[in-house]
Amino acid sequence: MRLDRTELWLLASGVVLALGVFVLPNWLTFLLTIAFAKGLVVQGVVVQMRAGLVSFGQGLYYCIGGYTVGMGGQWLGVHDAFVLLALSMVAAAVVAMVLGLLLTRYREIFFAMLTLAFSMILYGVLAKSQSLGSTDGFNVHGITALGWTPGSSGKMFVYVLTCGIAAVAAVFLHRLSKSSVGYVCEAIRENEVRVEYLGASPRWTLYSTYVLAAAVSALGGGLTGMATGHVDPEMAYWTTSGEFVFIALLGGIGHVAAPFVAASLFSTVRTYAIQFVPHSWQMILGFVLLGIIIFLPKGLWSLFKRTRKAEARV
Amino acid sequence: MSQTPILESRSLHRTFGAVVAAKDINVAIHAGEVVGVIGSNGAGKTTFINMVTGFLPPSAGEIMFNGRSILGLAPRKITRMGMARSFQVAQLFPELTVLDNMLVALSIAESPLPSFLRPLRTPERVEKAEATLKEFGVAAFRDHQVTAVPQGTRKLVDIAMALIANPKMLLLDEPTSGVAVEEKFPLMDSVMEVVRRHGVTVLFVEHDMEIVARYVSRILAFYAGEVIADGPPDQVLDDAKVRELVVGHGHGGHGRARRSS
């Protein structure tokens, strides 16, 4: 497997950031851990956006990832970070394989609404589950790695782990975007009818992309659970998913590193905004979002401009 | 011609509410033929193409491709059996370059389940796509975004994308519509030359009688959902019914008027 320039650059950034654990203050590594973990969830949103689908329910897989890590430790006695993350991905992929069968029949706002509804179902279930701590959720602790117990340096370990996973995921997603599937997804966004007439199944392509996006997002959820030491149903609430859509639009779909950069920016601004203008944070987000839509139409417009004529005139 | 027709429709019917768009269409097309489909707007030409390619289910009847029924198959399945089509309005991926459009078509033609990790742009694919673009004389536009390419070129790319899968049969839906008058003949010349070289059976819908007469070996004339004449060009174009209902009518005449002006 040969690496191209972007891929080398992504891996190098991952290594440099991970080495930052020795010099960066704790608050910053924690902020970056959360940002990159969220960035992974956003990657899931972006992969679907490339294919023209906007998921307003990616929180579903974020939450599944987090809860799998939490429950694995609590009930299965699994504490190894790698095993837990693998379980998260599997759990998310299994759920996505089932829901994807239905979801890939829908496009546009129907897809958005249905993804939202599914994540709210999970929220509804978790919020009423006494044994899972209802709306308070529960704590995640005792993470180990291949037999090693990080103990008090747990947060630092999760940071390094997150940097590593984010870098590897970025390389993988970069490959994906340059692969046949990546281009076919773009082609589906621009002209689904033609893709069908070229002999491919848009639905199957979207299905596999959906499952993949779920697995990547679950990684983000699992890492967040480990980093914060806590999971709660709020992870599946629709406003959480809205945040992911926001970050995805902020970064755009042009570059594989964009979700991570956007998520870092988002987390940093939020940290300060909540401190200095506590009741204007969302308002800032709202105006920024409108600004992106109005002033950066190129990146966004192309996203949603599907060839209507194609459907009408075939 | 005693061998199995490459495409055959038997008693094909289609209604949209009270409108009859196809009525008892029985057509057999043999390998190597170049068939022109004429008829005024609403005569049922596009309905016929849409039924044959699986986009529109017929109300009744049977469609055979290479001796196999293709009734009820999805367009992609029919495409994979070797029937490709182009569109009246070029159906491309506007944000991609001309080359990438071709590469997407080629990659899908190679495998219905595109690869997740193998890059789209492999040297072999690029070479083949470039060769096809060259055949159509549009290689100069290789790195242009589709939105920045002239209409005639788009139509050619649209056809090139259909042809890159090496289909047995090619359906062209009004290949010269939307193309400037002086470009129509050059465009058709390059298309027909490539098509002949590849030995593809062609069926094309066209309003312009001069173009039809020049390139086809056989004409199907549609009127009100029915085939009212089927035969060699001179015979069909001289047919009294065809002259009355099709040629001196609607778009056929229109195309001529524009050409002479």
Add this chain to the structure above:
Amino acid sequence: MTTLLAILVDGSIYASWLFLVAAGLTVIYGVMRILNMAHGSFYAIGAYSAASLVGWWFTGVGGNPYVSYLLLVGAALVSGLVVGLVVEFALLRRMYGKDEILMVIITYALLLILEDAVKLVWGVDPYFTYQPYSLMGRSTFGGLTFAIYDLGLVGVSLAIGISLWLILNKTHKGKLLRAVIHDREVAVAMGVNVKAMFAVTFAVGATLGALAGALTAPAISVSPGIGVEVIVLAFAVVVVGGMGSIGGAAAGAVLVGLTRAMAVHLAPELELFVIYSVMSLVLAVRPQGLFGRTLVRKI
């Protein structure tokens, strides 16, 4: 038997509330093809306006308590119309014709802005305006006790539903509006002022949202976040019924309302689960909703 009655009554009350909340959303979608995420904010603004005005009436003025009902409605009408028109004029007018999914994102941005605007205007402490609620007292019926205010809500909801239906189907303006819904281009060609129609529709939709909030205010504690909660419920109702249809919203409200009441009485832990499950189920079987007519896609 008592449980069944309780389910029916609770279900009707909840259904009427859901219809109130969803009516504005479906009107706006039906005419403008905008799935308005900020609808919950209109609800919140109505609730806050009503709560602060009625609170002032009771504690500051000490006026006739029955006037408070007028104030509830008045607060909703004024706040809904003002905010609706401002939003339409300042933002949406520039966005018409954009993709539906992009409109969802634009109204999502609007929701974020309005959520904080509400906090800046009214603060983050909850408002309680129980007086109009308790003033009507309670009534016992079939061994069960109900707040008369809640039962009144059923009547108001019915009245609004019927008026909307009559306006759309029986008046000249309503018919013009239906022409716009049916085919915008033809309507423009016929000389219908679509721009004005849109402005009016959005203002009416926003006012309906504010009215729902104002009428709910006496029954709840008005606090940040109520809009965000309400919008997903309204989505569920509208999606179940078929987006853009008044009758559909009513049917969706009844279905979701009764299902939820059943869950609350029989299996309380499933309350939230059933609401969104109904939504997913309907979408899975009939994506256009129970009363919707548009097809999703062609291939």
